[in-house]
Amino acid sequence: MTQTDSAVRDVEYDPGLAGAAAAGRTWHDVKQKLRSAGLRPTRQRLLLGWILFGKGDRHVTAEMLYEEATREKLRVSLATVYNTLHQFTSAGLLRRVAVDASRAYFDTNTSAHHHFFVEDKDDLVDIVANDPLIGWIPVPPEGYEVAGVNVVVRLRRKR
Amino acid sequence: MTQTDSAVRDVEYDPGLAGAAAAGRTWHDVKQKLRSAGLRPTRQRLLLGWILFGKGDRHVTAEMLYEEATREKLRVSLATVYNTLHQFTSAGLLRRVAVDASRAYFDTNTSAHHHFFVEDKDDLVDIVANDPLIGWIPVPPEGYEVAGVNVVVRLRRKR
DNA sequence: TTACGTGCAAATAATTTGCAGTCCC
DNA sequence: GGGACTGCAAATTATTTGCACGTAA
Numbered sequence: 001m002t003q004t005d006s007a008v009r010d011v012e013y014d015p016g017l018a019g020a021a022a023a024g025r026t027w028h029d030v031k032q033k034l035r036s037a038g039l040r041p042t043r044q045r046l047l048l049g050w051i052l053f054g055k056g057d058r059h060v061t062a063e064m065l066y067e068e069a070t071r072e073k074l075r076v077s078l079a080t081v082y083n084t085l086h087q088f089t090s091a092g093l094l095r096r097v098a099v100d101a102s103r104a105y106f107d108t109n110t111s112a113h114h115h116f117f118v119e120d121k122d123d124l125v126d127i128v129a130n131d132p133l134i135g136w137i138p139v140p141p142e143g144y145e146v147a148g149v150n151v152v153v154r155l156r157r158k159r
Numbered sequence: 160m161t162q163t164d165s166a167v168r169d170v171e172y173d174p175g176l177a178g179a180a181a182a183g184r185t186w187h188d189v190k191q192k193l194r195s196a197g198l199r200p201t202r203q204r205l206l207l208g209w210i211l212f213g214k215g216d217r218h219v220t221a222e223m224l225y226e227e228a229t230r231e232k233l234r235v236s237l238a239t240v241y242n243t244l245h246q247f248t249s250a251g252l253l254r255r256v257a258v259d260a261s262r263a264y265f266d267t268n269t270s271a272h273h274h275f276f277v278e279d280k281d282d283l284v285d286i287v288a289n290d291p292l293i294g295w296i297p298v299p300p301e302g303y304e305v306a307g308v309n310v311v312v313r314l315r316r317k318r
Numbered sequence: 319t320t321a322c323g324t325g326c327a328a329a330t331a332a333t334t335t336g337c338a339g340t341c342c343c
Numbered sequence: 344g345g346g347a348c349t350g351c352a353a354a355t356t357a358t359t360t361g362c363a364c365g366t367a368a
Binding site for chain 4: 200221237238
Binding site for chain 3: 199201202203204234235236237238239242260261
């Protein structure tokens with residue numbers, strides 16, 4: 001049975017930023033989150049953290065986050081955005097998703113889940129399902145362990 | 160049941176370049192392959208095709224292929240390597256694999272299958288299994304169709 | 319011949335780094 | 344005050360492009 005033969009079932013998919021406003025997280029929460037991750041709550045980390053974690057699950061590139069930050073209140077440099085994204089990722093607050101070989105996406109949802117990638121919109125969307133897509137994980141070669149599983153279902157607009 | 164709870168079974172994994180020598184493909188075969196893909200068999204396409212398809216399944220980046228070509232016989236420019244990889248991919252002779260957000264990998268095995276990625280060696284390895292990893296594919300949102308599924312199991316050297 | 323390919327070098331794009339100045343604890 | 348952080352600009356890395364020249368059909 002090949003992958004293409006596999007059964008296809010209905011699944012809810014995450015509507016993107018819907019519900020963003022609903023997920024209220026206070027400024028104080030962000031500060032706590034940073035502290036408990038061992039990161040000093042500086043002005044720019046708080047701002048970026050606020051943008052990232054204050055509005056529900058998000059998928060961003062460095063450029064997107066930089067523009068959003070600039071559009072908002074505080075001045076942040078692009079380099080700092082990159083640094084901060086990496087610091088947040090090492091601290092386990094973000095998860096890096098490999099979608100294509102050009103840009104890096106960061107996901108505020110760090111739990112095990114997978115993604116749709118909408119090709120013509122460069123849009124990354126959580127796959128929300130009750131049953132796991134992956135039924136089993138192959139045993140890695142001697143001396144290695146599984147560091148993570150990345151599943152991206154690429155979507156194309158129907159002709 | 161989360162991804163981490165999933166069952167783990169034994170699986171053969173592709174030994175990399177082992178069997179490379181065995182997969183004899185003649186120069187004539189490569190020429191045929193190019194022609195039937197609608198690509199004019201030029202000197203550099205033949206060379207690159209020979210390297211790619213003459214030695215069994217391979218996973219290469221542009222840089223790797225360029226170095227290998229240079230080390231061999233003919234002079235090819237890096238730009239031509241990039242162009243050729245893309246032409247081969249559009250023609251369906253190669254498949255692009257998104258592993259990390261920095262380099263693009265190309266796989267000579269265009270059938271549906273998935274990969275291990277060995278982090279510290281930047282090495283991509285086919286997952287060869289009898290049962291599919293993915294049991295089902297979620298139904299995409301209205302107006303979209305699935306263009307492809309990319310699964311990468313990231314491996315880390317055991318501490 | 320003649321459109322398709324190729325090489326080269328310059329242009330982009332995404333990301334990282336070095337270092338002087340700034341800011342939390 | 345001192346080390347942790349940040350900004351900026353310059354450096355890297357991966358990839359693409361423009362254009363004069365070469366070559367398979």
